[in-house]
Amino acid sequence: MYLPVIVCFYMWITATISPALVKQLREETGAGMMDCKNALSETGGDIVKATEFLRKKGLASAEKKASRATAEGRIGSYIHDSRIGILLEVNCETDFVSRGDIFKELVDDLAMQVAACPQVQYLATEDVPEELVNKERAIEMQKEDLLSKPEQIRSKIVDGRIRKRLEELALLEQPFIKNDKVVVKDLVKQTISTIGENIKVKRFVRYNLGEGLEKKSQDFAAEVAAQTAAKPVATEVKEQPAVVEVKETVEKAPTVAVSAALVKQLRDETGAGMMDCKKALSETGGDLEKAQEYLRKKGLSSAEKKSSRLAAEGRIGSYIHDARIGVLIEVNCETDFVGRSENFKGLVDDLAMQVVACPQVQYVSIEDIPESIVNKEKELERQREDLVSKPENIRERIVEGRISKRLGELALLEQAFIKDDSILVKDLVKQTVAALGENIKVRRFVRFTLGEAVETVEDTEAEA
Incomplete structure (x- = not known):
């Protein structure tokens, strides 16, 4: 009823x-x-x-x-104010789902989540190394507020505190930034329920601009004031030689008419200043190729003078290709003013794209390649059959040449620039140093390829 x-x-x-x-x-x-x-x-x-x-x-x-294979997915990134950068890989089961708006939004949200949680270092609490857990446990056990407690009670309290500490370090345990009533692992599970496929957050990397670098402590305003105050003195001292300098300039007046279009083209191709480009074209009879070489030599010379100056500012950039290859890169300069300039931003964007285009590149420079890898490559080269019949001194020279070439293939700065293969990346950087007037350092980069195997410490130890 x-x-x-x-x-x-x-x-x-x-x-x-x-x-x-x-x-x-x-x-x-x-x-x-x-x-x-x-x-x-x-x-x-x-x-x-x-x-x-x-x-x-x-x-x-x-x-x-949760047991179904996740071999597809997407690489995502999030850059905050060019000072914090995140690169992230999230996997799903099919390419169809990975290209859908729901999955894309999840990846974007997770990248933003990592940026908002500076304490997060691992995906899950299970990923926290046992060594760190033991260290945290030892610290907690020695805290004064626990000394008077019975050992069994003390252990329970410590376990609770350790669990809380580990959750602070794990991405999946964080309250979701867009809805703090949901933790990230439940957000992922809700998305699984919605799209009907298994999802795995595979890995992430976080860069903080300048972390670990010494920062300049001087007052920039005071430095500018000091330079301004010094100008009259410099003018007084150099007043007499200035007449000679003007005379020299008159004597070396350009004999070749240089068009504005040619100057503009040279500026676009080299990034040098307008007057430098005009002078280069005048000195080389209007030959664009020779003028580029002239500026390169001049740029290289001036860049070397700046190479010892501290580069602790700059920007973090990223480049994602088809959601399947992603690069996060940090490039440093001396001041925030230059770090925010269009020329410097263009350099960072070009370098990120360069890394994507060079899958063999693993290090910034040859000097960064570990000695163990260099020695291994040398040993392999020495054992090649085509060298067995060579005298030892000749054999070593051939090996050194091959090793130099091989190491160059692994280093970003040794690559031919993708937009102009007549110059190397290291020369592109030095040209930018000359154009902007500040030291520039390519500090680090990381490259993710969707679905690639990630080597862990345990894997390395097992192979050894």
């Missing part, structure tokens, strides 16, 4: 659930429209209870998919 009443009540509840409420629940949970409507019906229109209802349902369905 009560059945008709229950049915009527259920229909009334369903009818009173507004589309706006369903939309709100969908946005907060990522669940399907009918699932949201059903959850609100089951919970009397209570959005908090409906969210919990969907979370429980999402968790249950996500667990069933």
Whole structure:
């Protein structure tokens, strides 16, 4: 007799659930429209209870998919103010899902999440090294507030504190930045429930601009004031020689008419100043190629003078190709002013693209290549059959030449620039140093290729 009443009540509840409420629940949970409507019906229109209802349902369905292979996905990045950079890989089961808006949004949100959590260093609590766990445990056990507790009670308290500490270090345990009622691991599971595929957050890297570098401590305003104050003195001292300098300039007046278009072309190709380009073209009879060489030599000379100056500012950049290859790079300069300039930004963008285009590159310079790798390459070269019959002194020269070439293939600065293969990347950097007037250092980069095997410490030890 009560059945008709229950049915009527259920229909009334369903009818009173507004589309706006369903939309709100969908946005907060990522669940399907009918699932949201059903959850609100089951919970009397209570959005908090409906969210919990969907979370429980999402968790249950996500667990069933957790064993399925994830070989597709996407590489994503997030750059905050050019000073914090994140590179992230998230995997799913099919390319179709990886290119969908829901999965793309998840990757973008996770990259932003890492940027917002400077304490996060690992994906999950299980990834925290045992050595670090033991160290944290030893510190907690020695805290004064626990010394008077019985040992068994003390251990339980320490376990609780350690668990909390490990969760602070793990990405998947963080409250989601867009909805702090949901932790990241549940956000991932909700997305699994929505799209119907297994999802794995595979890895991430975080760069903080200038971390570990010594920063300049002088007052920039005071430095400018000091330089301004020094100008009259410099003018007085150099007043007499200035006449001679003007005379020399008159004597060396350009004999070749140089068009504005040619000057502009040379500026675009070299990044040098307008007057430098005009002079270079005049000195080389308007020959564009010779003028480029002239400026390169001049640029290299002036760059060397700046190479000892501290580069602790700059910018972090990224380049993502088809969501399958991603690069995060840090390039340093001396001042924030230059770091925010278009020329410097263009250099960083070009270098990130260069790394994507050079899959063999693993290090910034030849000097960064570990000695163990150099020795291994030398040993392989010495054992080649075509060298067996050579005299030892000749053999060593051939080996050195081959090693030099091989190491050059591994170093970013030794690559031919992708936009102009007549120059190397290291020369591109030095040209930019000459143009901007500041020291520039390519500090580090990381390259992710979707689905590549990631070597762990355990893997390395096992091979050894």
